[in-house]
Amino acid sequence: MPPPRPRRRHRLAALLCAAAGATGCGERADSFQPNGLLRATGGLTDEQSSSIDAALAELFGSPDEPRLPPELPRMAELCDLAALQQAAGPVASHEVGVTQGLYRRHCARCHGVTGDGRGPTARYxxxxxxxxRRGVFKWKSTYRDAPPTVADLDRVLEHGVPGTAMPSFRLLSEEEREILQQYVIYLAIRGQTERALVSLVADELPAGEPLRLEGDLRxxxxxxxxxxIVAAWVDAESDxxxxxxxxxxxDRLIARGRDLYHSEKAGCFKCHGAAGQGGAVAGKDYEIDYDRWTRERVVARPxxxxxxLVRQDLPIRPSRPRQLIGATPHGGDATxxxxxxxxxxxAGTTMPAVGGAYPGQPGSLTDExxxxxxxxxxxxxPKESPL
Ligand code: HEC
Ligand code: HEC
Structure with a gap:
């Protein structure tokens, strides 16, 4: 279940959703859910937490009425307000061929109205x-710490993520996919902003003081x-x-790759097993670890x-290195x-980079x-297609 709702109205909405079998709690959502774990970990008071909700609502609006903060003009290079409006809100058709509420219709049952990955079907x-909300994506063409490009998101929407529950949306029009992709960026930037505001309040404001986003501080x-945050998204193309x-x-190149796979320098065998059989059966070489979305829930002394909150949340699962033989690559099988x-x-998982972190920086392996x-x-x- 998602973290407990702060207000009664939401708890009721959640019950209604569950009762309705839920195509994504969406229809009744009129506000974004706070990132409760982040705020509790930061030790925020209720007053501080509400001040962050107010700031977020002022900057980004609500799930029914999205807004773009005028002080972040570059956001308009990523998201068109009219597109966000068409993605947002309850599902409805106003004119022939124009569907409103695309996100709740197609995505919220898994990704949640807030984009927190906790839609009603997520648990399964x-x-x-x-x-x-972290702005971290796995299947992208950019350097590890950079956001995905628009083309990367388009590709995920068009093809889905094979081998996972993320479906292909090839049957939607290109325009609808573009609208949804912009809405994903909007939800990500909103989530990243929430994170930035929580750490500001937790680490920089005097204890207990609520956020007043005005004047010099603003x-x-x-x-x-x-x-x-916005600039990183806009500039992803150059990364x-x-x-x-x-x-x-x-054969010489293959043999070189095989040696490297089994070397300490690359370390692939430690997680994927000597025969590429994956972490589930790799036995003693593989240490239990968690991806970045999970790790902050694995707190030593909470x-x-x-x-x-952790008890109420999705069950914690370790990050498992994939089987590399005969399995479908989730991020595409082209060379x-x-x-x-x-x-x-x-990005976001335990699978490390072996190349440099930016162009020209040496990694532990050369490009060759x-x-x-x-x-x-x-x-x-053995298959025709790689992996
Ligand atoms: C049936 C559940 C389901 C639905 C519906 C769904 N997704 Fe996903 N989506 C997933 C899962 C599961 C993943 C995680 C895949 C992974 O970790 O490899 C994912 C991942 C993603 C990613 C991240 C890819 C990356 O590079 O990290 C994006 C973007 C995304 N979905 C967008 C959408 C959008 C937009 C919609 C609606 C048009 C949507 N999804 C509908 C289940 C779903
Ligand atoms: C610390 C553990 C770890 C190490 C070391 C590691 N991996 Fe991984 N690898 C993972 C995990 C975890 C995943 C699955 C990530 C996910 O989908 O969430 C993965 C997934 C993969 C995939 C699947 C990609 C896809 O598109 O689905 C390939 C290929 C891969 N690893 C190759 C390698 C190679 C080659 C090396 C050595 C250079 C290596 N890994 C080193 C943990 C590791």
Whole structure:
């Protein structure tokens, strides 16, 4: 279940949703859910928490009436307000062919109205639906710490994530997919803003003082915390990892990749097993770990409030290194996809990067070495398509 709702109205809405069998709690949602765990971990008082809700509502509006903060003009380069309005709100058809409420219709049952990955069906999925609020995405072409490009999101929407519950939305029109992709960016930036405001209140304001987003503080928050979040999204295009031209595949290259796969330097075997059989059966080499969305729920000595929220939340599952033989790659099976996956690892998960963190920075493997590992992975898969 999602974290406890602060107001009665929401608890009732959740019950109604459950009773209705829920195409995504969406129809009745009129406010975004606060990130309760983040606020409890930060030790925020109820008053501080409400002050953050008020600031978020002022900046981003509500699930029925989205808004773009005028002080973040570059957001308009990512999201068109009319598009957000069509994605938001309850499901309805006003004119022939125009559907309102696209997000609640197609996405909220898994990703939640707030984009917290806690829609009514999330519990039954593995992996869980993405929580957009961290702004962290796995299946993308950019360096590890950069947001995905618009093309990356489009691709996820068009093809889904094979091997997971994330379906393909190929049957929607391109325009509808674009609207939804913009709405994902909006929810992500809103979630990242919430995170920035919570840490401001928890770490920088005097204890117990609520947030008043005005005057100098407002200017500072806008220029130093929020504008950089938006800029990273706008600039994602310039953070794309370019795979080198494919080299001649011969046995020597494959053998080099095999040696690297089993080397300490690359460390692949430690998680994926000597034969690429995956963490589930790799035995002693594999240590239990968690992805980034889960790790903050695995608190060594949680306060009562945090422990309560964790108990109510989705069950904690460890991050499992994938089986590499005969399995479907979730992030695409083209050589360029595999190259990016190995070079940058998978953001938000325990799969590390072996290439440099930005262009020109050396990694633990050279670009040619990464290429040889990719060729090796392709060679151990008996199928036509790699992996
Ligand atoms: C049936 C459940 C389900 C529905 C419906 C669904 N998703 Fe997903 N979605 C998932 C799951 C599960 C993942 C996580 C896949 C993973 O971790 O590899 C995901 C991942 C994503 C990602 C992240 C990809 C990445 O690179 O990390 C995006 C973006 C996304 N979904 C957007 C949407 C949008 C937009 C809609 C509605 C048009 C939607 N999803 C509908 C289950 C769903
Ligand atoms: C610390 C553990 C760890 C190490 C080391 C590691 N991986 Fe992974 N790997 C993972 C996890 C976890 C996943 C699944 C991530 C997910 O989908 O959430 C994964 C997934 C993958 C995938 C699937 C990608 C896709 O599109 O579905 C490939 C390919 C892969 N790893 C290759 C490698 C290679 C090659 C190396 C060595 C350079 C390596 N891994 C090192 C943990 C690891």
């Amino acid at each position: 999925q593995s992996p869980y639906p993405r929580d957009f 200017d500072e928050v806008m220029s130093e915390s929020l504008a950089p 794309v990892v370019s795979p080198p031209d494919s080299s001649e595949v011969d 306060s009562d409030a945090v422990a309560h 360029a996809d595999l190259y990016r996956r190995v070079h940058q690892g998978i 070495e990464v290429q040889s590992v990719v060729v090796y992975l392709q060679s151990i898969n």
